[in-house]
Amino acid sequence: MCKILNLGLLAVLTAVAFPAVADARDAEDAIEYRQSVYKAIKWHMDPMAAMVKGDIEYDAISLTRHAQNVHALSGMLLEGFVPGSDMGAHAGTTGARSEIWERWGEFEEKMSTLNEQSQALVIASTSGDLRGNIRPAFAELGQACKSCHDEFRERR
């Protein structure tokens, strides 16, 4: 990963050539970026789902940490949806429907809901009440995922 980072460091220190990064990021990079963020979200969602379901033991610290990470990651998604990175232009790579950009305000709102529900799960997680607080907050968060996928993601 840090080949470019190292180049960046060298550039800072010795002013060697460093590839310019345009303001508008490359669509393929953006797709890879947002898919990476989604994968990281999944990594943190899975053990929370398992705890809520009772498949693995509830660990309060671990659950809060996972919820915090999902919250941080959720705030990183939107910038990955650069114009021109829809499934029409990049079939086989992404399932992002063109409706995202046609109804950007609605998409942005769903992302805000994800951000808010993940924050709500962080708060709920600090109660230590798995059944009364955490489970419903986790269900709301899952609903925020589903609501956006149903509308804007093509099933592949």
Added chain:
Amino acid sequence: MCKILNLGLLAVLTAVAFPAVADARDAEDAIEYRQSVYKAIKWHMDPMAAMVKGDIEYDAISLTRHAQNVHALSGMLLEGFVPGSDMGAHAGTTGARSEIWERWGEFEEKMSTLNEQSQALVIASTSGDLRGNIRPAFAELGQACKSCHDEFRERR
């Protein structure tokens, strides 16, 4: 991504079957997870490098946001290095040397340095002083990346 999330939600709501997540995460999932986090870090490092170098215009808010994201992501890396996910067991997939697990304390320390240096960059970024504060803090952060890669990552 949220196929499993949706199943998780269903599991919460209707108690249908949901695959158990073991405490010890699967090595291949862990490799994919940590590589995703590294990719997301790179996405946020690139524009900061370009600003520091002067290839794109310095944008204070954007730089702080990228630094905050790198900081948040840096704290997510360590858990992706589960035992048995080294390049010996997973050649072609990862360049993580077995030395990571043989000298875990040293590796953990380098991850802490990354976390601290990214935090330092967040703080430096709020000064708005690109040349005097941000550039040196960015160089230190790049050095933290490089130091770990030199020691623990196989060049591929």
